[in-house]
Amino acid sequence: MFVCVVCALASPMNAVSESLLGFDAEQETAQRGLEANFDEQLSADDLRAWMQHLSAQPHHVGSAYGKQNAEYLQGLFRSWGYETEIERYDILLPVPEQLELTLLEPRRFGATLEERTLEEDASTGRRDDLLPPYNAYSVDGDVTAELVFVNYGTPEDYELLARYGVSVEGKIVIVKYGRTFRGIKPKVAAEHGAIGTIIYSDPTDDGYARGDVYPKGGFKNDSGVQRGSVMDITRYAGDPLTPFEPSKKGVERLSRDEADVLAPIPTLPISYADALPLLESLEGPVAPAAWRGALPITYHIGPGPAKVRLTLKFDWRTVPAYNVIARMKGSKYPDEWILRGNHHDAWNHGARDPISGLITVLAEAKAIGQLAKQGHRPGRTLVFAAWDAEEQGLIGSSEWVEDHREQLDKHGVVYINTDLNGRGFLYLGGSPTLEVLYNGIMADVIDPETGLSVADRQRARMQVTGNDKVRKEATRKNLRLRPLGSGSDFTPFLQHLGVASANSGFGGEGGGGSYHTLYDTYEHYTRFHDPEFAYGVTLAKVNGRALLRFANADVLPFEFNAFAADMKKAVEELEKFADDMRAETVRVNGLLEDGRFTASLDPTRALQPPEAKVAVPHFNFAPLQNALGGLDGAAAAFETARGEGSPAGSTLRSLNKLLYTSERLLTREHGLPGRPWYRHHIYAPGFYTGYGAKTFPGVREAIEQRRFHEVDEQIVIVADILEVFAARLVEATQLLSPSTATQ
Ligand SMILES: [Zn+2]
The missing domain is CATH 1.20.930.40 (Transferrin receptor-like, dimerisation domain)
Structure with a gap:
């Protein structure tokens, strides 16, 4: 009774299709037909219109436009046949009241801390509700000290610093963005006794050393500043004051002093235009070759004679975060939930981060809604989510997971995440049990620039640019999924709860300099990232297949x-x-x-x-x-x-x-x-x-x-x-x- 007669007859050597795990031959034909139908529902024009609307204004958590976006998203899901709700959590959000950085010695210079409005990009003039460049969850503080340059601020960098006989005890460090999550930088600096952190983007990483800068090219110009949270998400994600619990009314909250995820010392991000006078004023040992960036100076370590004063004061508000949840009940296995999410909040206009990812979720949801209207309702329950407050520390998703932990434990089958998208190659991370599923998909979905399969294009690049290890991996039957660390909303699902997860997005072509700056706009995105939304449609084909295969396979397509x-x-x-x-x-x-x-x-x-x-x-x-x-x-x-x-x-x-x-x-x-x-x-x-x-x-x-x-x-x-x-x-x-x- 456990032998499938149909598939045994169809292919005695290989009873179940390898490319479509969980489907027998007859089911595979039907499923492939459904997927072709799904593809036909996808429209680049939809993606463009959604991005224009959602990224028209800055829309961070707690902003008026952020709330409007949540309601707009709910309306879209509802119009496609989903049961929807907006789930609200009240979370801690520091908003700057005072941000000041002054070089006091050997000469005086006040950092501008401002990003230029550009004539070529109308969005950069719409900044009524724009948060200035800052690092959320830095503590308040007013510190004055000599400056020390600490490269990327990793533990190894401090080991090397010690060999120069330089201590950061009682000093303010200046550190490059990159290599590690930004929240690690003040944590490690404080462990070594520093009293303040200044983080800047060196042009060697995403500025003129990489390519033309905005607006001529996609890379970071001299006034761009990467905003971002410095919460220590390696301890826990979510609202800093309510670990393990949803931040709803009646839940006990930690005091700010008790929350060990706040950056322990005042921390501020700046542009390379503001960093140059500071770095230029450092003396002491010349920085080792690997530490030097692309500014037109000889990089010195210090300490001093550069001396700076850093003054940060925040209004520690409680603001509402709105998660938009949309469900379609499964026709066969309604108690098994397939979850799909992307955040909707941004630091700014957020065309790329997160709207380029979010619009692919919308495309999938709309297409599946249309299939359902044609009578092809998914077998398992689909839950789509647009998360709020991701940028501050994966807060919307983490609070929701903590809130629904018991249900998710019982019903959560898989969580499929995206965050941002662009042109080029598929960056794919996930639980190894999803490797076969995603390899089947990568073999089926066609790359819009080359006409090759997504998998073949990926292998070609690995073979051309990879080292021996990567070249060997490229010849493997299945490409491995990258192990998931953190940095997006899969973290609470996978690492807190143990729901198998995947995270994906195209990228690798086009400049990366707009990330978390004023310049992450529709104008920038459609010039440098995905002008025709061809990769938006392609990413929807990738994850849409994952959803549909998970929704309809009799035996779930995990592979061990x-x-x-x-x-x-x-x-x-x-x-x-x-x-x-x-x-x-x-x-x-x-x-x-x-x-x-x-x-x-x-x-x-x-x-x-x-x-x-x-x-x-x-x-x-x-x-x-x-x-x-x-x-x-x-x-x-x-x-x-x-x-x-x-x-x-x-x-x-x-x-x-x-x-x-x-x-x-x-x-x-x-x-x-x-x-x-x-x-x-x-x-x-x-x-x-x-x-x-x-x-x-x-x-x-x-x-x-x-x-x-x-x-x-x-x-x-x-x-x-x-x-x-x-x-x-x-x-x-x-x-x-x-x-x-x-x-
Ligand atoms: Zn994001």
Whole structure:
């Protein structure tokens, strides 16, 4: 009774289509017809009109236009046949009252802190409700001190700084945007004793060193400033005052002093025009080659003689955040929810961030609404969401997840996120169980510039521009999904709750300089990012297919061989990382001990050898290796059994529940060491990277941060998790095919 006769006849060697996991041959034909129909509903003109409307005015959380946008979005969803609601949370939002930065010595200069209005871009003149450039969740403060240049402000940068004999204790640091999430920069600066942080965009990263600047080209001009939150989202995301709880009436709130996610020292972003006089006034050692940017100066580290005063005062308001939620109840499996979201709030006009992503969600929702009217209602329930307050710290989505945690735990199958879009190549991150699904989609969807499949274009680029490792990956049967760190609304779903998630967007062509500046406008977007909205339509085809395949496949299209292979690779990388770190420590300590390190340096310069480091012990990876063996076998058995057909009725529902709740098994109630809100033990944002993912974060960060005594214990935790996951696959295999599982 568990063998599918139709698919066995159609293709005895491969009973279930590889490209359309979860569908038999007959269902595949119907599904492909549905997807072609879906594509026909997509219209670039719709995308353009929605972007024009939604990005006409600045629309940050708490703004009048932000509220209007939420209502406009609700109206659209409703007109397409969705049940809609706006869910409100009241969140902390600091709004600047005073922002001042003055160079006091060796000469006086007041930073302008202003972005120019451009004749060529009418939107830049519409700035009634525009927040000035600032870093949200910096503390208030009035500090005066000498300046020190600290490169990107990573822990490694401070190690190098120490070798120059420079301390930032009691100083204000000036740091480049880039490499890490901006909230990491004041955190690390404060850990080293700094009392203020100035963050600037060096032209080497997204200004004239990269290409022509706006309005001639897409890169950042000398007055552009990247706004952004400096909340420490590596501890928790969401409203800073209500971790774990939705920020609704009656919920107990922390005081601001209790919220350890606020940037601990005053922090302000500036343009490179404002940064130049400050950097120019620094003396002390010449900055190492890797630290130098593209300004026309010799970069010095300091401290001083440049001395600055930084004065920041905020109005700490509580403002309403409006999440727009739209549902279409599934015709076959209404209790299984497929979730799709993008934020709607912006720092400014936000044509690219987030409207270019949001309009693809709208396109998918409209098309699926039309399919439903034609009688093709999705089998599972679809939940579309337009989140508010993402920019401040993934707040709208995190509050909603905390609010609906029990329901999501029960019903949440998958969460598909986007944030921003552009031309070029598909950036795709996600749970490894989605690798096969998305590879099937990337093979089916055509890139509008080349006529190749999205997958072939991606492989070509990897082969042309990648290093050996990337070139090897390009020849893999399936391209791997990047591990998810943080920086967008998938974080609460994946890392707090354990709902399998994906995040995608096209990019890589066109300038990136408008991000979070006044210049992120419709005018900029349609000149440099996606003038014809061809990639908007393409991204809707990608994620629309993911939604429709998830909505309609009888057995959910999670695939576990890819998960097992990914875990194997991650363990190999982890062991190699520990081995390399051990060997490097021995090598450098050897050079230090016999004086060779000192002998290699210029005795007339400030740069000193590093301190010797504690040797890296050997760790016991055996529990992980053993768990991998079991996982590999369990995944292979499950996928073999899936190929032989699927059950029906209540067995099918039980099977699917085992599959979609499997991601929850990768979480633990107590969370990661020191950050209990992050419950996923396979992926987390790095504590010192922010956006970048750490695989097996408990183990990896214990090694990286040289807390060696924690490592073996963390290995056991992850090994246990993988064993439980493997047992789940055995259980699922029994439901698919009792004889296979008991062999
Ligand atoms: Zn965004």
